[in-house]
Amino acid sequence: MSVSLTIELSAVVVTIKDNEAMVLCLNLPDRRVALPSGPFMPEAHRTFDLAVRAFVAEQTGFSPGYVEQLYSFGDEGRQGLSSLAPEGPDEQQRVISLGYLALTSDSAFQSALSASWRPYSAFFPWEDWRKGEPATLSGLRQALRQWCDDAPDLPSTADRRGRIETLFPADADHWNEERVLDRYELLYSAGLIGESARPSQTSVSSGCEMMSDHRRILATGLSRLRGKLKYRPVIFELMPERFTQLELQKSLEAVSGFGLHKQNFRRALERTGFVTPTAAYRDDTGGRPAELYAYNRDQFRFSPSLGLSLPRA
Structure with a gap:
């Protein structure tokens, strides 16, 4: 029996929406949920990164921002979106998946396809x-x-x-x-x-269940993101251009899964130099207007290994 090998790319696309860490999902006709995925085709895709961006855009109508490779998944018997066609009598299909983590601050996309944002807590x-x-x-x-x-x-x-x-x-x-x-x-x-x-x-x-091992890929993505918060300022890939300190704290809490100590968090944030005040305020907070801040990308250039402290409440 011959074995055909398929390389599939799967994307864990994360955003923050209404103080929740959300994951972009495909809603399949059989009511199962899947990550955006598709086969890598060497004749059409110059790199894996470009291929995964193309599949996410094609299947969801959404263009991801920050993208990094997670891990490879190749257990025998795994099934991917690209392997749903029946196998021939003398052919066995083996699917190798390359998982990717993609972060974006833009959750307001319109898609005619069956794609939606779901909170990661629905799966874990x-x-x-x-x-x-x-x-x-x-x-x-x-x-x-x-x-x-x-x-x-x-x-x-x-x-x-x-x-x-x-x-x-x-x-x-x-x-x-x-x-x-x-x-x-x-x-x-x-x-x-x-x-x-x-x-x-x-x-x-x-x-919630997911197709094949997609929930395992999602767990890998969340593990990577939570760990990375502490040594690289990736949280700002999930933030809008301007934000309040409370919005930043709520976003970190949504990803990490823990409440943070407000004063200790703000003191630690100030020491990093990652945010700068914009001299603008938001007056829709229900109380005193809150100052808006912006991410200081120049600071990251000189401190590439520094993340954010997450002092638990």
């Missing part, structure tokens, strides 16, 4: 701690304890217990917001994710 409800511990965590922890008890031997029990205690700690202070992918893969292994090959029969809420 356990990742949003802004209002305290997520309600879904109690059921997930109980199901994970049962999975631990069902381990076939003592070493497996100890391994499962260690992963659970590390990734789903009871103390919020020990919750590592960057380990989105690790938590998703643990829940997948436990059969608590709908896309799992052997899904559990529990009624635990584990978020």
Whole structure:
């Protein structure tokens, strides 16, 4: 049997809208959700970056701004948008996907295609701690304890217990917001994710399902973005040209999944020199007019490894 190889490009496109971190999704006819994706064609695409921009624009009517490559995904049996055609009797199709992270401050696009913005918390409800511990965590922890008890031997029990205690700690202070992918893969292994090959029969809420391994790609993108906030000022790729300090804080909270200490955050922001006042004010805040700021890109040129401090409330 011959094996044909397809290289597919998938994009995690993120924006901030109404103080929520939103992800651009395709709504498929069978009610499944997918990331914008398409095959790489060497004769038509000069680079992977240009190809992924072309697919996002073609499938959603939207042009992304900042783009960077995430990871490659090539597990046997994975399915992509470009591999939905039936295989021949003597042919097996193998799909390799290159995941990309794209950031934009422009969420107000018009598209005749079936594309929409969805909050990342719809796919990972356990990742949003802004209002305290997520309600879904109690059921997930109980199901994970049962999975631990069902381990076939003592070493497996100890391994499962260690992963659970590390990734789903009871103390919020020990919750590592960057380990989105690790938590998703643990829940997948436990059969608590709908896309799992052997899904559990529990009624635990584990978020919206996506086509094939697209939710794993999305988890990889969110992990990368959360980690990058701390060593590179990528948050400004999600901000409009002018913004208030509170809007910047709310955007960081939306991405990180945690509330921030207002005074400590503003002191740390001032030390970076990343924002400069514009001498303009916004008077639609419901209170005292708020000063508008702009991102000082010149400062980043001289501090390329500096991100933003995220002091939790």
